[in-house]
Amino acid sequence: MTTLDLPAASVAEPRARFRDLVASEWLKLWSLRSTGWSLLLGALAVVGFNFGTAWDHYRYWLQYDAGSRAEFVANDMALWDAFTYNASMVLILCSAAMGAVAVVGEYGSGLIRTTFTAVPARSALMAAKVLVVAVVQGLFGAVVAGGSFWSTQAMLSTRGIGLPIGHPGALRIVVASALLAPVCALAGMALGALLRRSALSIVGTVILLLLLPAVLSDRRHLSAVLAHATPLHAWQRLADAGPPAQELFPWSPGGAWLVYALWALGAAAVTVLAVRHRDQ
Template structure:
């Protein structure tokens, strides 16, 4: 309580009003509404999902169409080594998924800077770290669901196509579930990395190019023929996904690594991206 001195009414008590701090669940709810209020969110997810599934189904259809033209030895190897899993989630589909998810992560952060809404947001919520943490959590949940739908849909549709030739595999086949989970989690990992790049660069075009270089171009130029280059390659999400999605006969590798190491790469990139996103706004101007 405070007092207000007025003529004839000295010491009149006046209740002080203290603005309550926004609870974290309120921030999460706000960011959820903000994300889905953008028309581009739904379209980005829909078009990204269709493109990814199309790449995978197209590869499975190619094997279905030309199956009878393969020689007997090739067909036997295909079945014996479970190579139908290669169609469950292809390399080209992974590239599309990485670009789509990273771009959405960039836009989730940079979009507010471009429109100037970030000034209003930070004025309403001075706790910038909590605000960005809520943004990371919301986008991560959306991308986990997106990745699960895309990876699960790709597996079901590709194996359904191949089953018409009697060569489709169930989800219980060794390595099948790992491919689906690894492909699904690739989406949130790359989305969070995109958010980190956007929080650092704050320009849409520059941030998307930066995410492209970091997640796609850099892994493409790293070779596994040299030890240092192989170590750096293994530390990227794309190569980690390749290791986890490796089904069928494995080629001889100069510097082999474990699936556990690939899962660790996923975790470190996701954690690092979240930390950078939260800390990048704390000591910088709007």
């Protein structure tokens, strides 16, 4: 008997399409029970902070003197209630933490090994994850920013001091507040991809996005430049609806929008590239 050497047919497995990766990451994100609860509780906290501030102005409006009322209306202070500083810090913390967990959650459970085995194209996989998180956080930001504006101005309108969305500066506040969520979520993803530990990543986001901007002042040029380069200060510049403040180192809303864009693009690039040449 002679054995015939026949060439074995090789079956090439089709390469995963990017839309399939996006669908997979979408299902993976929403399969976590914590995702829905985190978004719901975060939205309630953010809207609650803004509504509470507007409620104080509504409740004590009749107790203000004529000068205080005139100043409130002249300076468009109703827009300050549309999205407050405290609400922005809560939004930053919620969005950045969710972005970090979206990456480090797979490392903590060991699922990342299975994921990279099934999809060797790590950069494409992380790009799909970045896109999904950015879309979810963009919708989350739009809901909380729009809900905060509508609820606060509706209540203040009963006193005749609420402002419409078409008022100068109103739409910019809503858009800037909505986009703050995906920008910070992408920053959290970048730290998660670099640190790969849940606790370290969340602490890192707090230091980078909240504590560092708080210690940077506008009194010196270098400190002012560093402060203006943070998302929190960029949001403050875009959300400033009152008369122009006297600043030692003023900057334009265009510069603040540029900070948003650079943080989002830079964080996305770090997230995608951080997994290319590192072990699982």
